[in-house]
Each structure stands twice: as structure tokens, then as C-alpha cells.
Amino acid sequence: MEDFSFLNPGSRQIDFDNFDDRLLLYVLEYEPSFVTCISCGGCTATCSAGNLTNFNVRKIGLWLRRGETEKLSQEIEKCMFCGKCTLVCPRDINIRNVILLIKKRISELKTENQPV
């Protein structure tokens, strides 16, 4: 079944001390345009990878903001870099670069043996 997160049994409390901002800060440093994302889902609607599997770019943005590094590292694999999302984004966000940065940072974290 689709995971809409409605039945999330875990705590909803956000603990800022444990918040994993490693990826978010990295992305914002090199692609500041990401900060203007309004989660409209335009990118997801057009996504070539999303057409083939349950990949969801908009969620990539959400997870990035929530610091869900582990989920990101599994999902980010699926993008095909076609660039459609960037062309439809109403906020002119360079999503391809966001994805490149996430992939790069995750692979760096892995080589540094940090938890992802």
C-alpha cells in the first residue's frame, strides 16, 4: 500500500538537537534556489522516473528538509536526470542539481563511514 504517513506510529516531536541537517545544509550551500520550493508537486507530475516506479521528487524535497537521510539514500537512486522537473518547476528550482548534490554528499558520507 502507498505510504501516506497517516498511520505513522512514531513520535511526531521534532528534536532540533538530533535533527540531521547534513544534506540540507550542503544542498542549500550550493543550490540556494531550493529554499523557495513550495512543494507544489509539479515536478512529480512530470517526472520520467515517477512514470516507471513510485519515485516522488517532491518527497525528496520534503525528506531533505526533514533530514531523512536514510530514505533519501535509497530513493535518490531512481532519478534519471532527464531534467523535465526543472523545466516545469514554477519556482525555477534547479532540481537536477539538487539531486546531483544529494547523491554526491551521500556517497561522500558513505566513504567517510558516517551513518546514512
Place this chain on the structure above:
Amino acid sequence: MENFIIIPFTVGLIYLTLVLIYRFVKWVRGLSKLDKLRLVQSFKIRRMLRSLKEVFYEGLLHRKIFRKNPVLGYMHMSLAFGWFLLIVLGHIEVMAARRSLLVPFYLPVFFRYFETGTTFFASGIFSFLMDFFLLIVLSGVALAMLKRFKKQLFGMKKTTRLKTGDRMALTSLWLIFPLRLLAEGMSAELYGNGSFLTSSVGHIIGSFSSESTNLVLWTAYSCALGFFFAALPNSRYMHIPTEVLLIFVRNAGIRLKKRNNTYTDIQVFSCSRCGLCLDNCQMAAAGINHAQSVYILKNIRNNNLTDEQLFNCLLCGKCEVDCPVGINTIDLRITQRIESTLQYNSSYNYLEDLPARKASTIYFAGCMTHLTPGIIASMKTLFHMAGENVWFMDEEKAPCCGRPLMLAGQHDAASKLIVNNTRKILGSGAKTLVVSCPICYKVFREDYELGNVEVLFHAEYISRLIREQIILPGKTTTRIVYHDPCELGRGMGMFEPPREVLRATGKVIPVKNEKQMAHCCGGSLGNLKISQQERAVLRNQAVKDYQQYLPDVLATACPLCKKTFARHRGIEVMDIAEIVVSSIRKSAEVVPVKASVKEEAFAEELV
């Protein structure tokens, strides 16, 4: 005589020779086995002659720079060829003076210091020629100095920034010939062994002339030479010897194959940092001034290339067109991207082997065409008119062609998509694959192995339909300016088929910046770093240029170019497929055509 003056020159020369031997051996040994074999096999007389001719034309005469910019060309030629002639003629002169073929290597350099006053066969002519060539070299040096301070005189907008090693080499290079002039002038005044130039200079500085000033000047000249030779390996002047090697290696058919090897180094060291690529690069208009090819080459050499630079390039190929050294800037950059992303290629194990449909022709629209439904509708109409048994392969589900991944350097990931698509294409038993996106076209032609399946770009397909009179577009007086998409024009060398198609429908206006020098629309998938605002600057610049020709319509043959231009409100932009279909419809209303075709054309309108 004071022989010690040759020491700085000799030490510098020996050091330079050793470094060159070390590097050349390292580079040639680092080539793959196959490439080494290629190099050995290329040592045939005809090929060698061809390479030598190229060394002469490009390394000494700098013909390509001449064509682009005569003053700059003269500057390079006078320095390189003038110096070369000084060396050759100097040796001949010494051989004539000594009546021997074996002369000490330093003697031609310091001839007028050591040889005081003897006359020999044609010595007057020799000294005249030597003075003449010295004058030519000096004019080149003067131009080089002028260029540093007033680059606009050379038709150049920009010139490259210097680092310390280059500064040292540049200063000593600038000093060599003026010092030589002074030293030879002084000797001419003292011993009367000069000609028109050195004698007159000697007269002017005559009041200072003495044996000891003479010695000082010659020592300074020797030091400048020695210093230049010592600084050369760590400066951009390393390009002079490396370019010779590059020409031989390139003519042996050696290319980069998606991974770095020493051919990368040879190309990197061959860049003279002439800056011609800077002038061709549009990105400067958007304020991007750190990522052009010359900087990338420099950063590879200095091991400090960042992703921000590497991925900030449209891969439009304009810099490659005018590079006088013929460096494959695009291949080189994509290879660096492949190396830098090796750690994070995707596996795409979610890809399914969806069934292929039997058909004689496949249409692959590609992701970008899916964002421009007008092109898809036009292609469907054309297939219908041609009565083609066509399978629209990615109408609902198909992975991307893989080219955007290639452009981002993720070669292994791209090959996963390629395998998936290849299986389907071969499975359908089709003989022809038609694509309407140049980005797809390039990867299908270059990286897919499709056996007997013919890959056609839609422009070729349509022009075939027109030639066989299967479709009948009507010629009107519409003024059309055609924009060459980078991936199709410079990328695949296809310039004519789209123009042929357009000529059947209207008047194609030739523009100044077309074909090899065509603009990039700014939308390129090659650049992962550029912002939409910067892209808009590039797009506006291109549109502004095209608008001078007052076109009724701006035609292009790429969905991404169309999408990019369409965001500019001031110009109507259409793909060639759309133009052809609308012209068929218009002419079908006036010119009688086969009734069935006409009917079908209108029936398709409902699609």
C-alpha cells in the same frame, strides 16, 4: 674569452630537456596498449609527413589563429616562426663560418659575442637575415606586450589570468629578445659584425660601449634564456613542445574513451591559454567567468578542479570550434565528469522488461518532446500520412534515452537505460528508429548498438517524405530563421536536412551566427549549475540576435530549444515538424492533392 656566459643558458636547456624527456616518456607509456600500438603503426612516412605539415602550419605558422584574428595570428607566428628561423639560420651561419657540420650547440646563440670580425662566405647576407628575423620576433614581442595591456586591439574581449609560474616565464620571454638586440648591438658597435638593425642600435648606445658592458649584456641575455627554459615546464609555455606530441598522438587516431589516461595530460599541457575559447563562450554574458574550457584545463593541470566549475558548462561545443590546438574540450570535460561521479551511479533495478510491439518503424519521442505535445501531434500526423506501421515506443512508459545522464557524467547509469531500450528496439523487429529530439539522436547514434536498425532524425525522415512526394508542403513567403540546436549541429554535424525541410515551406534567412557558430539557446541539459535566470539571459541574447532578421517564425529542431525559446514572449517559435504539418494543411486547402491524403490530414486534426 669568457666562456662562463653560456652557463645559465646551458643549465636551463639541460634541465628543460630532461623534464621534457621524462614527461614525454611518462605520457606515452601511460597510454593503453592498443593506443601504443596505434602510435607505433602511425610511424609511416605519409602519416608522419602529414603530422609534420600540421606541426609546421599550426605550431609555427598558427594558421588557425590567423584565420580567426590576423593580428593575433601575426603575433603568434612572428614569435614562433621567427624564433624558429633564428635558430635554424643561426646554425647554418655557424656551420658556414666554421666550415663544419658539427658545431657546439651554444655557439649559434652567442655567435656575435664569440665571433668578432671574421668574414666568411655570405657573412653579410647572414647577418642581414639574422637581423631581419630578430626584427620580426621583436615586433611579435611588442604586440604581446600591447595585448596584455590593450586586448581590445586584438578583437579579444578577454584574456586569461596569470599565475606565478606563468609570470616568471612571461617576463623572461619578454626580456630575451630586447636583451639580444642590445647585446648584439653592443657587439656590432665594438666589432662591426652587425647589420642594419644591430648596427643602428649599436650607434645609439655607442657612448656606453665597452668590453665589460658587452659582457654584462650577453650574460643578461644568457640568464633570460636560461630562466625561460627553467620556467617553461611549469608555465603555460609547456604547450609549445607538448603540442607537437599532441599532433602526432592525435593523428595516430588516439582519443579519450570515457576515462582519463595520459592523453588527458597531453591535451591539458597543450593548451596555450590563448583565450580564444573565452571569446566564443556565451556564459560570460550571464556573468559566469570561472568555468570556461581554458580554466578547466588549467585546473585539471593544477589538480584543483571543483564540481561547481566542472558542471557549469552548457557543453555547447562552441569553444571547441575555434581552439587553435584542436583540443576536444567537450570529450575532456565529460570524461572529468565521469571520473568525478564514479562513486554514485544508479543501478535502476526497478526497470522492467516491458514487451516490445512488432512494427516496421519505431518512434521515440523522448522526455523533452513529451513536454512539447505539438511536436508529438505533428509527428503522428506525418506518420499517418506516410502510412507507416509505427510503434510509439515511449508513448506511455519507457526510460529516458540516457543522454542526460551521460552529460552529467553518469556513464554506467546511462548504460543501464541503454540496455533496457536496446532490448525493446531490437525486439520489435523494426528497421527504422525515428527520433525528434537531437539529445536522444546523439546517444542513439553514438552509444547504442542497434545492428541494422537505421536511426533517423525527424528532419531526415521528413525531408525523405518530401523528396518522395509522399507529403506536399506548400512553399510560401514566410521568413524563417533556423536555430541550430547544439547537440544536432556542432554535436552531430547535421546542418542541412532541417534547412532542406524548411526550404520546402518558406524562405530560410541565412544569419551570421549559424551552423558551427550558432548560439546555444541556454536550455542545455549539459549545465547542471546554471540558474534559470542565467539561462534566460542567454536565451534573450540569442533571440535578440535572431530578431534583427525580422523572422515571421523562429524554427528549431529540438524540443528543448523550443521550450526554452517559447518562454520568450517576443518571438514565435516552432519545430520543423510543426511547420511542415501546418504548411501541408494550408496548401491542402488550395492545391489539389490525392484526396485520401487530404482527408487523412484533416482526420488527424482530431488526434
